Amino acid sequence: VKTSLTGITPTHIPHIGNYLGAIRPALRLSETYRTAYFIADYHALTTVRDPAALRGHVHDVAATWLACGLDPEKTLFYRQSDVPEVFELSGGRAGVTATGQRERGVAYKDALAKGEAPNAGSFYYPALMAADILLFDTDVVPIGADQKQHVELARDMASRVNHLFGEGTLVVPEPLIGEAPLVPGLDGQKMSKSKGNTIPLFEGGKKLRKLCMSIVTGSETLEEPKPAHGTTVFEIYRQFASEAEVRALEDRLAAGNFGWGHAKAALYELLERSLAPARERFVALRSEPAELDRVLARGAERARQTAQATLARVRARIGVR
Numbered sequence: 138v139k140t141s142l143t144g145i146t147p148t149h150i151p152h153i154g155n156y157l158g159a160i161r162p163a164l165r166l167s168e169t170y171r172t173a174y175f176i177a178d179y180h181a182l183t184t185v186r187d188p189a190a191l192r193g194h195v196h197d198v199a200a201t202w203l204a205c206g207l208d209p210e211k212t213l214f215y216r217q218s219d220v221p222e223v224f225e226l227s228g229g230r231a232g233v234t235a236t237g238q239r240e241r242g243v244a245y246k247d248a249l250a251k252g253e254a255p256n257a258g259s260f261y262y263p264a265l266m267a268a269d270i271l272l273f274d275t276d277v278v279p280i281g282a283d284q285k286q287h288v289e290l291a292r293d294m295a296s297r298v299n300h301l302f303g304e305g306t307l308v309v310p311e312p313l314i315g316e317a318p319l320v321p322g323l324d325g326q327k328m329s330k331s332k333g334n335t336i337p338l339f340e341g342g343k344k345l346r347k348l349c350m351s352i353v354t355g356s357e358t359l360e361e362p363k364p365a366h367g368t369t370v371f372e373i374y375r376q377f378a379s380e381a382e383v384r385a386l387e388d389r390l391a392a393g394n395f396g397w398g399h400a401k402a403a404l405y406e407l408l409e410r411s412l413a414p415a416r417e418r419f420v421a422l423r424s425e426p427a428e429l430d431r432v433l434a435r436g437a438e439r440a441r442q443t444a445q446a447t448l449a450r451v452r453a454r455i456g457v458r
């Protein structure tokens with residue numbers, strides 16, 4: 138069996154982009170793959186510096202995975218910081234990683250492009266992410282398109298280690314980009330918590346309605362026919378709708394006399410309805426943080442056994458003890 142692994146950084150309650158780009162495709166694999174899904178709390182340190190907030194976000198992300206259907210009996214489900222083996226692999230591998238590979242990392246380049254002094258976190262970020270992946274002999278990493286390059290760096294690192302120490306020292310992973318590689322946000326840019334343009338996954342009622350109604354659209358008049366494909370409203374709608382509903386919305390937009398306000402209201406109704414069961418589960422799960430911690434701790438115990446087996450193999454191959 139192949140292994141699928143992915144991580145979510147606990148910096149916020151997950152939004153619809155996280156769900157469609159990573160969580161939903163990852164959970165769809167859990168029937169046929171060995172799966173390991175974790176909360177990348179060390180990765181959050183580049184932006185979250187408030188310990189209570191960080192713990193809260195860990196619980197937000199944990200409750201999200203479970204509410205969306207993750208079964209912790211089937212999937213290794215853990216907090217990154219509970220698996221210290223990650224740091225041995227990440228640090229140990231530094232000796233064989235060219236600095237150029239790290240300088241090409243997107244997080245590092247983004248910070249430079251914005252004129253920020255990138256902290257060491259964004260420099261080591263891809264190295265830590267590679268260790269997360271390689272430690273579990275991962276074959277595929279379900280992620281949104283923005284993370285693709287990081288997985289490619291992990292691939293390069295694994296190939297380099299295998300070249301030096303023999304095939305099979307590390308499994309070479311592949312990014313798995315699903316059918317919603319870059320979900321647009323309210324302003325039409327990539328939905329991202331750092332851009333403040335998100336629809337949080339478990340928002341409902343008036344707030345959700347208001348968010349949907351604030352989506353930026355074209356300025357066609359009510360009467361004019363409107364394009365569906367490539368518009369934010371339609372691209373989000375189609376991810377949650379049945380085929381018949383998708384066709385119906387396309388037809389209505391194309392026919393004219395159907396305004397963007399109508400389309401946004403239809404999107405709101407659809408999200409309200411299709412996410413209601415998960416939203417209820419989320420609220421219940423999130424109200425028991427001690428139970429969430431217990432689930433993650435049990436997962437970490439099992440994850441560490443797998444991690445230690447990989448490390449033992451790698452140590453033997455490279456000749457350290």
Ligand code: ADP
Pocket residue numbers: 144145146154155156157158159279280281282283284317318319320321327328329330331
């Ligand atoms: P954000 O960009 O909001 O900070 P994260 O970096 O925490 O989100 O992303 C967690 C996962 O969700 C990653 O696999 C990422 O690729 C995916 N993801 C984030 N935003 C989107 C989006 N707009 N469309 C598709 N996938 C996304």
Ligand code: TRP
Pocket residue numbers: 142143144145146177180265266269270278280284
């Ligand atoms: N960097 C990823 C993000 O912010 C989170 C992450 C950390 C991750 N380690 C990972 C994703 C390993 C996939 C595999 O979205």
